Amino acid sequence: MSRTTVSATLATKDRDAVLQAIATIKEKLPFLIDLSAEERKALPKMGDKSRAFVSKALEAATQNPDFLPRSFDLEEMRKDVQLFEALYPLLLSLTQLQELVDDTFLAVGSEAYAAALQVYNYAKASGQGSGLDTVVEEMGQRFARKSRKGKSQEPVL
Template identity: 85%
Template sequence: MSTTSISATLAQTQRDAVFQAIATIKENLPFLVDLSADDRKALPKMGDKSRAFVSKALEVATQNPAFLPRSFDIDEMRKDVQLFEALYPLLLSLTQLQDLVDDTSLAVGSEAYAAALQVYNYAKVSGQGTGLDTMVEEMGQRFSRKNRKVKSQQVAP
């Protein structure tokens, strides 16, 4: 496990710029949909293995439209395939960016939590009688456990 020390800040102007960039992305992709968990489960998935199959099926449909029912819309299939192929590199890039943001957030959160633990431990040991008792007690509530079972013992008379 590597220990990465992150010493950085994120100015409000930088955050605003990132949020604006995200808004711009959403504006440029007005067709995005938000599927429910059930919808996601119900849909057939197209992954890397299926891409060649779909391309071959589009080629077959384009070159041999006579065997397809009249209601089958080859142009719509072509648009779907083209949109998928256009979105795929964006998905990869955004997934990589999300992974970097997740990892950085995890690492910097870990650093902040480790520092907080040090403060808590030092305050417990060295802060007695300096007016920190209430604060140490409040911080210690983070580690208190609630009894899962309340045992009621009745003594028979």
């Protein structure tokens, strides 16, 4: 397995610009909703196979509105289909972006943690009396576990 390293910085002004861009996206999509897990589970899902079905149903309803009950809102269905189609490329693009941010966040966090473990081990190896005792003890709290004997354990690295 190859080890990917990330060597980059994110300037505060660039981070703020990205956050502003995200705020702008939210502003341009004021109709976005937040569903609970139960609500998501209860909804029928429209995937790739269902897209053709929905498209044909809309076409059939548009060309033959007489068989629909008066309570059926064909215009609302049309708006829903159009919005779904408009959101689809946004969803793909944002999903790809989120995967990139997630992967970079994971890799950079892993690199930082691995470096911190090295610092901890070097500090422990430098021995007592080097002025690092308190820092080593504080860092060691990360690995403290309550065992049956009441003794804390540290990882073997």
